[in-house]
Amino acid sequence: MVTIYDIAKKANVSPMTVSRVINNSGNIRLTTRKKVEKAIKELGYVPNSAARSLTSNKTKTLGLILTDIANPFFSKIARGAEDAALDLGYRVLMSNTDEDSEKEINYIDMMISARVDGVLLAPTSDRTSSQIDRLRKHDIPVVLIDRTIEQFEGDYVVGDSYDGSRKLIEHLIMYGHQNIALINGPSNVSTARDRQRGYLETLKLNDLPIYEHYISEIDYKNVQIGNTKNIVQQLLQLEGTKRPTAIFAANNFIAISVIRALKELGLNVPKDISVVCFDEVEPVVYFDPFFTVAAQPASELGKIGVQFLVERVEHKNVEKERKIILPPDILIRKSTRKI
Amino acid sequence: MVTIYDIAKKANVSPMTVSRVINNSGNIRLTTRKKVEKAIKELGYVPNSAARSLTSNKTKTLGLILTDIANPFFSKIARGAEDAALDLGYRVLMSNTDEDSEKEINYIDMMISARVDGVLLAPTSDRTSSQIDRLRKHDIPVVLIDRTIEQFEGDYVVGDSYDGSRKLIEHLIMYGHQNIALINGPSNVSTARDRQRGYLETLKLNDLPIYEHYISEIDYKNVQIGNTKNIVQQLLQLEGTKRPTAIFAANNFIAISVIRALKELGLNVPKDISVVCFDEVEPVVYFDPFFTVAAQPASELGKIGVQFLVERVEHKNVEKERKIILPPDILIRKSTRKI
DNA sequence: ATGAAAGCGCTAACAA
DNA sequence: TTGTTAGCGCTTTCAT
Numbered sequence: 001m002v003t004i005y006d007i008a009k010k011a012n013v014s015p016m017t018v019s020r021v022i023n024n025s026g027n028i029r030l031t032t033r034k035k036v037e038k039a040i041k042e043l044g045y046v047p048n049s050a051a052r053s054l055t056s057n058k059t060k061t062l063g064l065i066l067t068d069i070a071n072p073f074f075s076k077i078a079r080g081a082e083d084a085a086l087d088l089g090y091r092v093l094m095s096n097t098d099e100d101s102e103k104e105i106n107y108i109d110m111m112i113s114a115r116v117d118g119v120l121l122a123p124t125s126d127r128t129s130s131q132i133d134r135l136r137k138h139d140i141p142v143v144l145i146d147r148t149i150e151q152f153e154g155d156y157v158v159g160d161s162y163d164g165s166r167k168l169i170e171h172l173i174m175y176g177h178q179n180i181a182l183i184n185g186p187s188n189v190s191t192a193r194d195r196q197r198g199y200l201e202t203l204k205l206n207d208l209p210i211y212e213h214y215i216s217e218i219d220y221k222n223v224q225i226g227n228t229k230n231i232v233q234q235l236l237q238l239e240g241t242k243r244p245t246a247i248f249a250a251n252n253f254i255a256i257s258v259i260r261a262l263k264e265l266g267l268n269v270p271k272d273i274s275v276v277c278f279d280e281v282e283p284v285v286y287f288d289p290f291f292t293v294a295a296q297p298a299s300e301l302g303k304i305g306v307q308f309l310v311e312r313v314e315h316k317n318v319e320k321e322r323k324i325i326l327p328p329d330i331l332i333r334k335s336t337r338k339i
Numbered sequence: 340m341v342t343i344y345d346i347a348k349k350a351n352v353s354p355m356t357v358s359r360v361i362n363n364s365g366n367i368r369l370t371t372r373k374k375v376e377k378a379i380k381e382l383g384y385v386p387n388s389a390a391r392s393l394t395s396n397k398t399k400t401l402g403l404i405l406t407d408i409a410n411p412f413f414s415k416i417a418r419g420a421e422d423a424a425l426d427l428g429y430r431v432l433m434s435n436t437d438e439d440s441e442k443e444i445n446y447i448d449m450m451i452s453a454r455v456d457g458v459l460l461a462p463t464s465d466r467t468s469s470q471i472d473r474l475r476k477h478d479i480p481v482v483l484i485d486r487t488i489e490q491f492e493g494d495y496v497v498g499d500s501y502d503g504s505r506k507l508i509e510h511l512i513m514y515g516h517q518n519i520a521l522i523n524g525p526s527n528v529s530t531a532r533d534r535q536r537g538y539l540e541t542l543k544l545n546d547l548p549i550y551e552h553y554i555s556e557i558d559y560k561n562v563q564i565g566n567t568k569n570i571v572q573q574l575l576q577l578e579g580t581k582r583p584t585a586i587f588a589a590n591n592f593i594a595i596s597v598i599r600a601l602k603e604l605g606l607n608v609p610k611d612i613s614v615v616c617f618d619e620v621e622p623v624v625y626f627d628p629f630f631t632v633a634a635q636p637a638s639e640l641g642k643i644g645v646q647f648l649v650e651r652v653e654h655k656n657v658e659k660e661r662k663i664i665l666p667p668d669i670l671i672r673k674s675t676r677k678i
Numbered sequence: 679a680t681g682a683a684a685g686c687g688c689t690a691a692c693a694a
Numbered sequence: 695t696t697g698t699t700a701g702c703g704c705t706t707t708c709a710t
Contacts, residue, residue, distance in 0.1 A: 050687080056702090134383070288629075344703080390704040391704060693697080
């Protein structure tokens with residue numbers, strides 16, 4: 001392996017001088033610099049990050065912990081994050097928790113072991129709180145993304161689940177819907193709570209009745225395997241006027257699963273029932289915009305998250321806590337209709 | 340920072356003993372091990388990877404260089420790769436080249452600097468060859484994924500672009516199409532070449548004429564911004580019997596762009612014109628399977644790629660070269676019709 | 679079964 | 695402007 005010592009020997013200088021050239025630190029005579037750069041090029045030297053980290057206590061690496069990078073929403077976040085990291089001179093260590101807190105713990109361990117300079121984290125649930133403490137004990141800054149945690153103190157960058165839900169429900173109400181069901185994610189995730197709150201408050205403000213059996217929860221695993229059918233069936237079995245005319249699916253995957261279930265049950269969207277959801281359904285939208293959605297700026301979330309994180313890492317003078325809540329775009333398309 | 344020295348002091352043993360416990364190496368008396376493990380837990384010690392790498396010359400990290408993780412095809416590869424890496428005890432450093440060879444060079448540098456144990460690479464073009472040489476000069480094994488490179492010697496895991504194309508074109512011919520256009524990716528990428536070869540040979544075998552103006556190329560940037568409209572327009576302007584009745588779009592993004600262009604030009608798919616493509620168009624397929632596609636096993640590609648890579652990294656006894664070509668699934672759906 | 683010494687490649691701190 | 699020394703946290707090697 002080529003080291004600074006090899007370069008030093010070849011260029012007839014000390015290793016320290018080589019180090020200075022590489023890092024553009026200190027004053028170097030131009031001729032010396034040229035000599036060193038020539039040697040570096042000739043020997044194809046590339047600095048050893050591990051050695052650097054050991055002395056500098058910096059890895060120039062950020063941890064990115066998402067639930068599933070194969071979900072377009074998260075892959076866009078990842079892309080935005082990676083782009084921002086590159087700009088700022090950082091690398092990204094990627095991981096997928098599958099909403100599994102065991103996996104999450106292991107990845108946190110990995111991040112600590114890797115001594116990443118900071119972690120961008122979409123927590124699996126409020127229980128992640130203790131893992132954040134662990135990171136902080138190791139002096140690793142954390143920025144939350146997409147989801148917050150109750151009583152979390154620190155930076156986060158999320159979409160406005162509450163506001164988006166309000167607007168989606170208001171849209172349905174304007175379209176004449178009075179019986180609106182909610183199929184939500186697990187309530188120990190902040191986005192699910194906020195979406196339910198938006199749903200409930202909008203109904204209340206519009207003097208619409210709230211039926212408990214209109215609200216159901218489904219977890220990640222069950223959405224994955226498309227298990228919304230039972231829920232949908234139960235909703236449709238409600239008698240007469242209580243049968244919902246619209247469904248608010250808490251995210252894109254739930255919506256897709258719901259529409260498939262409806263189809264299997266012989267119902268057409270939007271003719272027989274309207275559907276709205278959070279998150280864009282890509283890439284369909286580019287050729288056949290179908291879903292009425294609250295589209296979150298996923299790539300922005302990642303980008304801003306990394307920017308905030310790096311500011312923390314580099315001890316920039318910023319406020320104690322920065323809470324960014326980006327409004328979603330409400331896009332009225334073909335999955336809803338007036339009744 | 341907690342080090343093995345802190346643990347050693349606390350447990351009244353030497354640092355070396357701590358190291359042995361952590362790595363399960365050498366013989367340790369059970370009581371000693373317990374003592375050490377207790378100290379580790381109490382102090383919340385996590386090994387420093389940088390220090391480890393420095394002595395062991397291993398980072399337990401793999402580089403993953405894709406073109407764009409926001410593309411569902413690649414995000415599935417990434418997911419498969421990350422899962423496999425986790426299983427095998429490796430971490431993944433992620434990057435996106437955007438098909439840009441400059442960016443690719445920088446990322447290769449990053450991988451060398453990070454001293455990753457191996458790199459899984461979707462090369463931007465055949466010119467990537469020199470970058471692979473660079474990695475190998477640093478003793479970093481490389482496995483190619485999704486695409487090969489002319490005269491590349493080593494492992495690769497790709498989909499069968501040739502076979503998939505043959506079957507897609509045969510399907511069109513069976514449906515009565517005789518005028519089939521190809522909108523391909525850049526010809527310096529192996530998949531594009533193979534798809535064109537499959538296209539041409541199938542036409543030839545079926546005694547169908549080959550028109551040069553049926554074949555066009557579009558690069559990544561232009562697909563991104565949806566610039567297939569010009570191409571589509573030119574195809575449609577062809578007079579009478581020469582006007583294509585079907586389009587073979589070389590990948591999912593091209594297909595989406597094409598369908599949008601067709602729609603803007605007032606044409607319906609499949610009524611007015613049929614469209615086939617490579618790669619699944621997710622997640623539409625789950626509720627409304629529309630595209631007739633050659634679906635590649637993306638997640639498998641990533642998984643096998645990592646398995647092969649790790650075998651190289653760990654010097655397992657395997658053949659000199661392993662060339663895995665996975666057949667795509669041909670899924671006949673609604674974007675094609677008999678004429 | 680355990681420990682001591684040396685060194686991985688680099689940079690911070692000090693010296694010249 | 696350049697060089698010397700020491701040490702980051704760990705493992706390899708050799709000793710006990």
